[in-house]
Amino acid sequence: MTRVQQGPPRLQAWLNRLEVMGNRLPHPVLLFILLSIALVLLSALMTATQVSAQHPATGEWLHSRSLLSREGLLWMLNNAVGNFTGFAPVGPVIVAIMGIAIAEHSGLLACVLSRLARRASERYLSAVIVFTGVLSSIGFDSGYVVLIPLAALIFKAAGRPPLAGIAAAFAGVSGGYSANLMLGPVDAILAGISTEALSLVAPQAEVLVSDNYYFIIASTFLITFIGAWVNDHIVEPRLRSNTDTPLEQSVDEIANPAERRALRWVAAFSVAYLALLISLVALPNGLLRNPDATAMVAYPLLRGIVIFIALYAGIAGMLFGYLSGKFTRSSDWVLAMEKGMATLAGYLVLMFFAAQFVNYFAWSGIGAVVAIKGAQALAALQLPSTALLVAFVLTTAAINLLIGSASAKWALMAPIFVPMLYMLGIDAASVQMAYRIGDSSSNIITPLMPYFGVVVAFMQKHDERAGIGSLMALMLPYSVALLLGWTLMLSLWMLAGLPLGPG
Known part of the structure; x- marks a missing residue:
C-alpha cells in the first residue's frame, strides 16, 4: 500500500463540512429542476427590469431574454428533446460505454489493469494519471468518457481509493484542458476566435495556433506536479480517513494459460490497429488525413477518437473473451453491451435535466450580460499589464462558473477583452493564455461544466452516497492550487519577457 502523507487536519475538516453541506442539496436531478425554475424566474425579472450591457467592441446592446415569455415557453417546449440529444456529454459516453463494456465483461480490463497496477510505481501513479x-485533450472528450472511469479501476487495483483515481484523472483532463505537449483542436479553435476579435482593432494581425505552444508545454509538467501533489497529500489522505472499510489490493495473478494466450493476441491486435490508424493519417491520400494542408493533419481522426476507442475496446474485448473462454456464445458480446448500457439509466435521467438547464442559461443571454459587466469592472481597475492579466485570469475563472463551454465563452469574451487589453499594450496571445488558465482551473468545481454530472455518476459506482457536494469538495483543492500555481507561472513568464510560443 502506498505511503500517503496526512493532509492538514483543519483543511480536511473544512472539506468534510463542505461535502456534507453540498450533499444536503437535493438529488442532482431535483437540483437541476430547481435551478431551471429559478433561472426561468431570473430571466423574467432581468428582462422586466431591462438589465442590459453594451458590447464595447461592436456597440451593440445585449439584453437578457425571458423564458417566461411566449417566445421562451415555445422555445423550451420545442427544444426539450434537442437539448438532450444534442448535449455534448450524452453521445460520446453512450458510444464509449458500449465498447468498454465488452472489454470489461470479457475480463480483459481486469487482466490489463491488474498487471498495470502491479507494475506501476505507487509513488508516481498519481502523476501518471x-x-x-x-494529454487526453488532444482527443476531444475521450479523457472524460474513457480515462476517468479507468483511473478509478487502476487505483482500486493498486489498493488505493478509486475516488482518488477519479479526482486525479478529472484534474488532468479538465483542470489541465489548456495544456499539452502537442497542439490540438482547442488551440486551433481559440486562435481562430482570438484572430477575429483582434481584427476589430488590428485588421492585419493574426493569432497563430502555435502562439501559446511554449507555455502550454511547460504547463503540462506544472499541472502534473500540482495535481499529483494535491492528490497524494490532500485528497487521498482525506478519502482514507473518511472510510472505515480497509482498502484491498485487487491484483490477482493471471494463472490461466488461455488468458495469457488471449492477452498476446490482444497485444498483436493492438499493434495492428494502431498501425492502421497511423497509416490512414500518414499516407498522402489516407482516409483519416485532413485534406486541408494548412490545418491539423490528424483532425478527422481526433474528431472521431471516441468511435475509434470504442471500436478498439469492443474488438479487443471480443478477441480476449472468446480466446480465454469467458465468452462461449455468439451473443455474449451483445449481452455485455446491454449490461453496460443498463448502468447508464441514472446517468441519462440526470443528463436530460442538466441539458435543459445549461441550454436555458445560454438562450436567456444572462451569461453575456454578466461577462460584459465583468469586463467593465476589470477595465476600471487600471492595473499594470501583469496585474491586469492576473485580474483577467480571476475574472475568467469566476465567469466560468456560469458558462461552461470554453469555445462558446471565448467567442463571447474575446471580442470584449482582446481589443480592450490590446489597447492597453497586452498582446492577444497573452490574453488568450490568461483566459485558458482561468477557464481550465475552475472547470472542475462548477456543476455547469457539461461533464460534471458524468463524473458524479462515475463516483456513484464506487460510493453510492457521493453527490455534487462530494465532487466539489474533492476537486476544490486542485482548483485552488492550479489557479494559484498556473497564474504565478504566467506572471513570472511575462515578467521575464519569455515568448509564449514561436508566433
Whole structure:
C-alpha cells in the first residue's frame, strides 16, 4: 500500500463540512429542476427590469431574454428533446460505454489493469494519471468518457481509493484542458476566435495556433506536479480517513494459460490497429488525413477518437473473451453491451435535466450580460499589464462558473477583452493564455461544466452516497492550487519577457 502523507487536519475538516453541506442539496436531478425554475424566474425579472450591457467592441446592446415569455415557453417546449440529444456529454459516453463494456465483461480490463497496477510505481501513479489526463485533450472528450472511469479501476487495483483515481484523472483532463505537449483542436479553435476579435482593432494581425505552444508545454509538467501533489497529500489522505472499510489490493495473478494466450493476441491486435490508424493519417491520400494542408493533419481522426476507442475496446474485448473462454456464445458480446448500457439509466435521467438547464442559461443571454459587466469592472481597475492579466485570469475563472463551454465563452469574451487589453499594450496571445488558465482551473468545481454530472455518476459506482457536494469538495483543492500555481507561472513568464510560443 502506498505511503500517503496526512493532509492538514483543519483543511480536511473544512472539506468534510463542505461535502456534507453540498450533499444536503437535493438529488442532482431535483437540483437541476430547481435551478431551471429559478433561472426561468431570473430571466423574467432581468428582462422586466431591462438589465442590459453594451458590447464595447461592436456597440451593440445585449439584453437578457425571458423564458417566461411566449417566445421562451415555445422555445423550451420545442427544444426539450434537442437539448438532450444534442448535449455534448450524452453521445460520446453512450458510444464509449458500449465498447468498454465488452472489454470489461470479457475480463480483459481486469487482466490489463491488474498487471498495470502491479507494475506501476505507487509513488508516481498519481502523476501518471494526471499527465495522461492532460494529454487526453488532444482527443476531444475521450479523457472524460474513457480515462476517468479507468483511473478509478487502476487505483482500486493498486489498493488505493478509486475516488482518488477519479479526482486525479478529472484534474488532468479538465483542470489541465489548456495544456499539452502537442497542439490540438482547442488551440486551433481559440486562435481562430482570438484572430477575429483582434481584427476589430488590428485588421492585419493574426493569432497563430502555435502562439501559446511554449507555455502550454511547460504547463503540462506544472499541472502534473500540482495535481499529483494535491492528490497524494490532500485528497487521498482525506478519502482514507473518511472510510472505515480497509482498502484491498485487487491484483490477482493471471494463472490461466488461455488468458495469457488471449492477452498476446490482444497485444498483436493492438499493434495492428494502431498501425492502421497511423497509416490512414500518414499516407498522402489516407482516409483519416485532413485534406486541408494548412490545418491539423490528424483532425478527422481526433474528431472521431471516441468511435475509434470504442471500436478498439469492443474488438479487443471480443478477441480476449472468446480466446480465454469467458465468452462461449455468439451473443455474449451483445449481452455485455446491454449490461453496460443498463448502468447508464441514472446517468441519462440526470443528463436530460442538466441539458435543459445549461441550454436555458445560454438562450436567456444572462451569461453575456454578466461577462460584459465583468469586463467593465476589470477595465476600471487600471492595473499594470501583469496585474491586469492576473485580474483577467480571476475574472475568467469566476465567469466560468456560469458558462461552461470554453469555445462558446471565448467567442463571447474575446471580442470584449482582446481589443480592450490590446489597447492597453497586452498582446492577444497573452490574453488568450490568461483566459485558458482561468477557464481550465475552475472547470472542475462548477456543476455547469457539461461533464460534471458524468463524473458524479462515475463516483456513484464506487460510493453510492457521493453527490455534487462530494465532487466539489474533492476537486476544490486542485482548483485552488492550479489557479494559484498556473497564474504565478504566467506572471513570472511575462515578467521575464519569455515568448509564449514561436508566433
